[in-house]
Amino acid sequence: MEDPILFTPGPVELPYEVLVQMAKPMISHRSIEFRRLLKNSIEYLKKLFGTENQIFILTASGTGAVETALVNLVDKDMKILVPVYGEFSRRFKEAAMLLGAKTIGFVKDFPVLEDFIELIEEHEDAEMLLLVYNDTCPGLTLKWLPEIVKKAKSQGLITIVDAISILGGDVLYTDKWGVDVVIGASQKCLMSPPGLSFISISDEAWSRIEQGSVKSYYLDLRKYRKFMERPETPFTPAVSVLFALNKALEIIIDDIGLDSWIEMHKERASAMYSGLEYMGFKRVVPQDLQSNTVISIYPPEGITPEGIIEGLRNKFRIFVSGGMGKWKSRIIRIGNMGYIKPANLVALILGICSLVIREGREVDIKSVLESVVRGVEFCL
Amino acid sequence: MEDPILFTPGPVELPYEVLVQMAKPMISHRSIEFRRLLKNSIEYLKKLFGTENQIFILTASGTGAVETALVNLVDKDMKILVPVYGEFSRRFKEAAMLLGAKTIGFVKDFPVLEDFIELIEEHEDAEMLLLVYNDTCPGLTLKWLPEIVKKAKSQGLITIVDAISILGGDVLYTDKWGVDVVIGASQKCLMSPPGLSFISISDEAWSRIEQGSVKSYYLDLRKYRKFMERPETPFTPAVSVLFALNKALEIIIDDIGLDSWIEMHKERASAMYSGLEYMGFKRVVPQDLQSNTVISIYPPEGITPEGIIEGLRNKFRIFVSGGMGKWKSRIIRIGNMGYIKPANLVALILGICSLVIREGREVDIKSVLESVVRGVEFCL
Numbered sequence: 001m002e003d004p005i006l007f008t009p010g011p012v013e014l015p016y017e018v019l020v021q022m023a024k025p026m027i028s029h030r031s032i033e034f035r036r037l038l039k040n041s042i043e044y045l046k047k048l049f050g051t052e053n054q055i056f057i058l059t060a061s062g063t064g065a066v067e068t069a070l071v072n073l074v075d076k077d078m079k080i081l082v083p084v085y086g087e088f089s090r091r092f093k094e095a096a097m098l099l100g101a102k103t104i105g106f107v108k109d110f111p112v113l114e115d116f117i118e119l120i121e122e123h124e125d126a127e128m129l130l131l132v133y134n135d136t137c138p139g140l141t142l143k144w145l146p147e148i149v150k151k152a153k154s155q156g157l158i159t160i161v162d163a164i165s166i167l168g169g170d171v172l173y174t175d176k177w178g179v180d181v182v183i184g185a186s187q188k189c190l191m192s193p194p195g196l197s198f199i200s201i202s203d204e205a206w207s208r209i210e211q212g213s214v215k216s217y218y219l220d221l222r223k224y225r226k227f228m229e230r231p232e233t234p235f236t237p238a239v240s241v242l243f244a245l246n247k248a249l250e251i252i253i254d255d256i257g258l259d260s261w262i263e264m265h266k267e268r269a270s271a272m273y274s275g276l277e278y279m280g281f282k283r284v285v286p287q288d289l290q291s292n293t294v295i296s297i298y299p300p301e302g303i304t305p306e307g308i309i310e311g312l313r314n315k316f317r318i319f320v321s322g323g324m325g326k327w328k329s330r331i332i333r334i335g336n337m338g339y340i341k342p343a344n345l346v347a348l349i350l351g352i353c354s355l356v357i358r359e360g361r362e363v364d365i366k367s368v369l370e371s372v373v374r375g376v377e378f379c380l
Numbered sequence: 381m382e383d384p385i386l387f388t389p390g391p392v393e394l395p396y397e398v399l400v401q402m403a404k405p406m407i408s409h410r411s412i413e414f415r416r417l418l419k420n421s422i423e424y425l426k427k428l429f430g431t432e433n434q435i436f437i438l439t440a441s442g443t444g445a446v447e448t449a450l451v452n453l454v455d456k457d458m459k460i461l462v463p464v465y466g467e468f469s470r471r472f473k474e475a476a477m478l479l480g481a482k483t484i485g486f487v488k489d490f491p492v493l494e495d496f497i498e499l500i501e502e503h504e505d506a507e508m509l510l511l512v513y514n515d516t517c518p519g520l521t522l523k524w525l526p527e528i529v530k531k532a533k534s535q536g537l538i539t540i541v542d543a544i545s546i547l548g549g550d551v552l553y554t555d556k557w558g559v560d561v562v563i564g565a566s567q568k569c570l571m572s573p574p575g576l577s578f579i580s581i582s583d584e585a586w587s588r589i590e591q592g593s594v595k596s597y598y599l600d601l602r603k604y605r606k607f608m609e610r611p612e613t614p615f616t617p618a619v620s621v622l623f624a625l626n627k628a629l630e631i632i633i634d635d636i637g638l639d640s641w642i643e644m645h646k647e648r649a650s651a652m653y654s655g656l657e658y659m660g661f662k663r664v665v666p667q668d669l670q671s672n673t674v675i676s677i678y679p680p681e682g683i684t685p686e687g688i689i690e691g692l693r694n695k696f697r698i699f700v701s702g703g704m705g706k707w708k709s710r711i712i713r714i715g716n717m718g719y720i721k722p723a724n725l726v727a728l729i730l731g732i733c734s735l736v737i738r739e740g741r742e743v744d745i746k747s748v749l750e751s752v753v754r755g756v757e758f759c760l
Contacts (some may be wrong), residue, residue: 003405004407004408004411005411006406006408008408008410010616011406011407011408011409011616011619011640012406013405013406014405014406019402019403019404019405020403021417022397022399022402022403022573023400023402023403025383025393025394026386026391026392026393026394026398026573027384027386027391028384028391028699029391029574030385030388030390030701031699034385048441059439059440059441059444059574059575059618060439060440060444060598061439061598061615061616061617062615062616063597063598063615064439064440064444064598064615066597066598067596067597067598067599069569071596091597094597095597095598098594098595098596098597099595100595127393174558183614187616193402193406193574193618193619194409194439194616194617194618194619194620195439195617195618195619195621214478215478215479215480216447216451216478217443217446217447217474217475217478218388218440218441218443218444218446218475219447219469235441235442235443235444236390236391236441236442236565236567236573236574237441237574237575238439238573238575238618238621239391239573239574239575240402240573240574240575240620240621240624241575241618241620241621242618319408319411321410348656352488
């Protein structure tokens with residue numbers, strides 16, 4: 001039984017058209033066919049990232065791309081700002097510390113813009129700022145990213161943004177906002193399989209990389225840049241995953257349109273939140289930080305997150321996630337990423353509804369249904 | 381046109397049964413289905429590696445697994461023996477040096493066993509020995525691996541062996557030979573797609589890892605070991621590639637049998653070499669170092685490697701490789717890895733034959749044909 005309905009925050013379900021790409025015959029990664037494939041994918045990714053900067057595709061999980069950014073840019077004893085507001089920003093900090101950086105930053109569940117501005121102002125001697133655009137746990141989008149990056153750049157900081165769990169699911173204007181390094185991955189909002197991750201590098205970041213020394217053979221971006229002249233990758237890439245990614249990007253960018261794709265995520269998120277609220281669920285994250293790609297909720301009083309998560313899995317083969325770190329066993333997280341079939345959205349919301357009713361709760365069914373109907377308008 | 385015939389030393393052609401695995405619906409990497417998949421694959425890999433040691437599957441190219449071994453085991457200023465006898469052993473040395481190790485070792489095209497024994501004896505204070513079991517350029521298998529490792533272990537060295545391009549294509553007895561760390565990858569002799577790599581760790585290597593400090597978040601094997609208790613991977617793996625790998629390993633281990641699989645590589649190599657010799661090609665590597673998985677040859681006098689490589693690609697859509705580093709433009713390298721269709725072997729050998737005849741050379745066609753007939757006996 002391997003046909004689950006995935007509402008986890010990645011990996012996500014893949015449409016048939018994308019899946020079958022992986023059944024294509026293998027090609028050499030030193031052939032003209034591969035070069036064309038890589039070039040096409042990079043062009044699509046530039047549109048997704050909103051950048052003219054160079055983008056590299058790595059055979060690694062998203063965390064591998066985060067590490068690549070750090071290994072190439074962070075030197076020992078470098079003073080780096082890393083505000084922590086979730087499990088993934090905490091990991092970002094940990095990864096930087098392992099490389100010997102001096103990390104400075106607040107730890108807050110739900111920071112406000114002023115927290116970031118103050119942090120930057122208080123540390124004029126810092127060299128870098130690391131931000132997670134969308135922290136999947138608890139499910140928080142840093143909506144003030146443009147303002148924060150602007151402030152950071154005005155003080156000469158290099159900015160590295162982990163956009164893994166939001167890329168394609170919300171707006172991203174790397175060049176307009178002036179972000180130096182942006183990190184993404186294949187398995188979130190791009191209806192693509194896991195295995196590849198991406199990194200974009202600004203000219204300013206490049207000049208830093210050239211000044212420093214990269215203590216890694218596999219993650220050395222200068223090698224990737226050299227091979228992009230062909231364009232190829234320095235090491236054997238996950239070719240089949242790239243076949244799938246390229247097709248998914250073609251559908252998103254050429255057929256659906258990036259703006260519509262992002263709009264779908266936003267509208268679905270709104271419908272899912274309101275449907276859940278009509279059943280007595282409560283939003284975890286304040287409105288101005290709420291993510292479109294990870295719906296995070298507290299269950300109604302007296303119902304455990306595990307009850308809902310296991311009920312959905314056992315009755316409907318629907319997979320959603322719980323919390324991580326300090327949020328463990330406290331919240332439910334539902335991925336609203338990429339390709340969602342109308343039938344699956346209906347099954348998710350009404351599945352949860354049935355579990356809540358089974359627990360003896362009153363539910364405003366008519367309003368729940370209205371939310372579902374609104375949500376399916378924005379499914380594929 | 382993406383249906384090439386691949387005789388490159390990886391990636392390799394995949395049988396339909398393996399390819400279609402990647403078109404299976406995505407599953408969560410935190411589900412029971414994934415755990416079963418991972419567990420099965422690890423069990424198969426243990427047979428391939430000939431080990432009871434723990435094996436980890438990484439989402440990275442083979443070079444990423446090499447880096448993982450080094451990041452976890454090498455400390456700054458550590459004295460390490462790295463003999464260089466090809467492009468990949470040269471890279472192994474470079475990767476270790478980037479981590480601050482003091483690398484010591486000879487540089488020879490075709491070393492003899494005594495070179496290794498002397499190196500080990502002369503450096504009693506070294507802590508580690510890095511060996512490439514099969515260096516794909518020039519196409520050389522270190523047949524004395526058991527003897528060298530035995531000597532190294534008798535002096536208390538930790539041994540790390542890169543077996544990427546030979547795993548499944550020749551004998552490997554990790555435990556019997558006493559190798560501490562063995563590295564492999566999916567896209568060589570296992571008729572699997574690229575994207576995953578493997579690493580096995582002995583108890584002795586583990587105790588070293590525990591004494592040291594791992595300066596990487598993504599490549600920290602202690603995280604991988606912790607997650608293997610479930611068993612899961614710490615970061616999102618290339619699930620689709622694992623579907624394919626697992627099926628390929630099932631066919632190799634359960635249906636064909638590992639001994640027969642290795643025998644196929646050996647017999648095909650022998651047939652390919654002799655067929656080529658009847659056309660006037662010369663072996664590059666001395667007999668006692670010749671690889672079964674990479675056939676490396678000099679073209680007949682007056683014919684360039686490029687002439688053969690381009691002729692095969694343009695006339696037959698067959699991909700073979702040239703040399704790298706010092707072997708560039710001097711040799712031809714033909715991958716003899718994994719799944720080869722009889723028709724493709726015939727097309728390769730007779731394709732080369734036609735190119736040689738076109739250059740006005742006399743060829744002993746009858747003997748070439750006999751070699752081809754012998755080779756196809758060991759195709760799938």
